[in-house]
Amino acid sequence: MTARIYQIQKNGMQSGKARTDKWVLEYVAAEGKRADPLTGWAGSGDTRQQVKLTFPSQEAARAYADREGITFTIIPTGPKTLKIQAYADNFR
Incomplete structure (x- = not known):
């Protein structure tokens, strides 16, 4: 089992810094995703x-x-x- 540990970054729609101090551990995929023959949805057994x-x-x-x-x-x-940008810089 291998995993990645990283800090949550602020997304483009977020102006504040909420939850950016948290750290995440998530596992690396052991197998690739494949299409389900019946529905066509991507999935895996992992x-x-x-x-x-x-x-x-x-x-x-x-x-x-x-x-x-x-x-x-x-x-x-x-x-x-x-x-750092002033509002007046939008009109230059």
């Missing part, structure tokens, strides 16, 4: 793809993975940049 665990810190996620014997990769958080 049920671990449905599991997404959240933790308050990176250390807590790392401790959980170590305790359960899960090999993991930590995806670092990108730098946060602020674009």
Whole structure:
């Protein structure tokens, strides 16, 4: 079992910073998705793809993975940049 540990990023529709301090552990897909012959929906037999665990810190996620014997990769958080702009800049 391998997993990814990463910090939740703010999406494009979000102006605040709610839930961006949480860390997520999610399993890497063991098999690819395939189309169901009856419905055509994509699916797989790997049920671990449905599991997404959240933790308050990176250390807590790392401790959980170590305790359960899960090999993991930590995806670092990108730098946060602020674009300081005045309202008057929209009319230049």
